Amino acid sequence: MSGIFTGAGVGPGDPELMTLKAVRAIEECSVIAIPVSDSTLVAPVYEQAGSEDGRNAAYLERCVAYQIAAGASPETTEKDRIYLPMPMIKEKERLKAIHDQDAAAVAKLLDEDKNVVFLTLGDPTVYSTCMYVHKRLKRAGYTTQIIPGIPSFCAAAARMDIPLVENRQELHVLPASYDIEESLNLPGTKVLMKAGRKMGEVKRLLGEKEIDAVMVENCGMKNEKIYSGAQEIPEQAGYYSLLVVKEKQTGGRER
Template sequence: MKGILYGVGVGPGDPELMTLKAVRMIRENEVIAAAGAQVEDTVAYQIAVQAVPELADKELLPVYMPMTHDRRELEENHAKGAKRILSYLEQGKNVVFLTLGDPVVYSTFTYLQKRVEDQGYETAFVSGITSFCAAAARLNLPLVEWNEPLHVIPGVHRLDGRLDQPGTYVVMKSGRKMDQVKQLLQASGREVCMVENCGMANERVYRSLEEIPEDAGYYSLIIAREEG
């Protein structure tokens, strides 16, 4: 029997927002992986262990996945990570890979998924609450109403564009380029709110573009709505 690789979303930060299925998957499987040099140091682990204390006694599999734009370095580390995971799957052991939010949204898990499937192994997703849904709830506002579209974009990769489509924009991955992202938002003329570290102990909420600091952290999520 071959093992299965599961990408399990642990939600945005509040352990109470983890799904029952995510909790069950962690409890029922012995090998738990996460993207980092040490699993215990990852945000995903620190969220999950609060809801599932027995996670601390599991076999932890770190998968180093650096935050870089160097395609060669990314490819090398994705290949190494997939190889480590395959060594467990070949033994018939399932591997639960913890991801922030939902594993189908800008998740490092997908890079491993493709490589593992190419080797003939099964993978599966376990959905979690997305950061933008949790942030909207924290701000106590709807993301979209009636027939409005929703646009989810990685801000750091869209600095040369415009937020000119109707509906609401969710801007993710903005922390490192916040000064440029703020210029993009200013030009859009939209009403802007942001939640930094949503659901975590160091959460901060900003109700206007002017309040948002240019040194905001990596886990900063912006919601930009049309005025009125």
């Protein structure tokens, strides 16, 4: 018998948007998995509750998903933790080795019959680092499950009080850190996620194509900012910046 690995979405930023199921999973688990993008963490580190050292405390403070979960369920802070390195790099072989290492560390805990909950911002199935560990454990025969969270683009549209799509409109979710020039020509609504580092390039493309956009930075968080047009969007923005690009309407008709 082994423990269960759960990828739990904590939603976009507001603790009140966490699901009851995610809260219950946290309260019933043995260990919480914390993704760490900081390059100072080079290997998984296990830590019992109440024994934080300074560096690990800094990891917790910077982990947005953990802070959201703690705001929804105080029991989050009473759980043992495993810190997993998840660097924001694009070298495939290096990433594979790191993710293999992370999965092996979690597997060891599952073999000890400990249930592990990996906290992830938004929804685990949408560009989540959680899935790199999840799919490895699933292939190895461990019991895995996913608890959905409110996706950031749904929360952003709600925050701006607009629909994402209507009638026959298409919805395209695009990682803005990659080449999106051709994708901007797609019909319907385009959601540009994680656009912060490429904001200057995104703004240039929007201007060239004469397309307008709205943006929410840090949706649902204390430092949330809303921009109602492409001209308002700054050249530099935070990592959690999401743009909604609507298709041009023609003929004066509501579509």
